[in-house]
Amino acid sequence: MPFSSPSSTGHHSAADRPAMDDHDGDEVPRYFICPISLQIMKDPVITTTGITYDRDCIERWLFVDRRPTCPVTNETLPAEAELTPNHTLRRLIQCWSARHTDRIPTPRTPADLPTIQRLLQELSGPSLCLLSSIAAESESNRLLIIRAGASRRLLCFLTKASPASAYSALSLLLSLRLPPEDLGPLLSDNYDLIESLTALISSPEHHPNAILFLKTSFDLVSVKLLERLKAEFFHAVAGIIRAAISNQSTKAALQVLLRSSPWGTNRTKIVAAGAAAAIIEMELRGDRDRRMTELGLAALEQMCMCADGRAALAGHPAGIAMVAKRMIRVSPAADAKAVGILTMLSKYSATAEVVQEMLAVGAASKLCLVMQADCLSGVREKARFVLRLHLGFGRTRLV
Incomplete structure (x- = not known):
């Protein structure tokens, strides 16, 4: 069972898991450890259930993995779960880390709605870069940018911006995972x-x-x-x-x-x-x-x-050969599409040249293998149709 870290009242429970050690062999205080990552917390925050987690871990748990419960208590957390910075614990961790390991930097203050709205109103290359940086800092920042109406503002901006600015806006849109x-x-x-x-x-x-x-x-x-x-x-x-x-x-x-x-x-x-x-x-x-x-x-x-499509495929020097070669080598889904292509050619564009090429590149033998394989529904019937065409063509040639 993962252990809990201090709540807003400063209480914490004992853990069954051994504590982590630092490089000097000193035991890391258990309440410095995030219950999710089991690593020393850099930005401890308290949930409404009173359990402290590292901000990045609990935000990923709530907003990326979409798990609406407290990992330790399994209590349901509100949809707009408020995460309160645990400043006392953060200062304790920073003091301890400065003495024992590398100093943990003070985390940045989460973005505020007025700042995000101002940046969205003044969209330009610099403001887009700043918004991208803010979104990358935390999941709560990303969600705040979305709530500020970024989708509508960025899409309007895209249709009027220069190529360089439009590219920056696209990068931000993709990173927001709207x-x-x-x-x-x-x-x-x-x-x-x-x-x-x-x-x-x-x-x-x-x-x-x-x-x-x-x-x-x-x-x-x-x-x-x-x-x-x-x-x-x-x-x-x-x-x-x-x-x-x-x-x-x-x-x-x-x-x-x-x-x-x-x-x-x-x-x-x-x-x-x-x-x-x-x-x-x-x-x-x-x-x-x-x-x-x-x-x-x-x-x-x-x-x-x-x-036109059948003519383009048949007219390419390697078109039919490529389709035949992909059968039995990739996946049942690829087999189904390849057989479908050969069926279209055989049904609607079966000139002597096309049928002869299908025979020459080994399409018939591949179709036989497809019929013996674990193929998708309807594929065997299509393969059988194409093979009958080949047999009929062979008899015509003999006559």
Whole structure:
């Protein structure tokens, strides 16, 4: 059982766990130890249950892990749990540490609402940097910035700011980890924001955070907005896949394409932007992981629902070979998408050249292996359909 540290009245309970020792062999007083981390506290604060914790630990417990109870007493803590600085204990810890180990610095005073509101009103490069620094100091600061209306203010600022300032605003937005209920109403039909993000992701030095925030936005925007996306937008997203700056950026770009692709007009724009070739070349580079391959094949399957997409895949020198090669090597989800792609080609674009290439790159043998594997529902039926096409093609060739 973890032990409790002093409450606001100064009482504390005995612990079963041995106390920590410092470098000189002197025993660390038990009430200096945070019950969560079992380390000496740097910024002790008291909860409403009277137990003292290190601020960073209890804030993570309450606000990141979302556990609404006191770790020691298991009592429920209010949603807006007030954490009172334990100044007496902090001074005792600092005096003891100065004599025995390195001196523990005095923690910064938590931010106050008027200061945060003033910084949000005067948004600029310096104030954005200061807000980011304040948010990084503690979970309570991060939540205070959100409560001060940061989401609306930052999103308005993004649509008018210079690229450098917009990038700083995006960094702050991502670090705030804003909940969907805060962002959703502000993003639903915010086409100006999409235009601004398109400009940012087109710039290599600015796109990493822009594409990550764009991916978050696309989970919340309306269908009406998705149907209005321009060709320039898809060219910018495909450019991120080609640039291969990081796996995280590439995955975000692929997820944006997938979110956009259910509409036929968007599929045509995605193909015209060269996204099929970008994904095939991404796989050929060998810098992808399992999730990237699954997303890439899913995007290709969506593109193959239109004639231009099937032509782009079949027309790439390594397109069909790459799809066949990924089967049985990645995951059941990747197998399902690969079989779906080959099914689309076989059903709607089965020219003699396409079928011959599928045979030449070993697609038929891979499909046989997929049918024997533990594949997802419906995959065996699709694989069987493609194999029947191959058998029919073989008989025609014999005749």
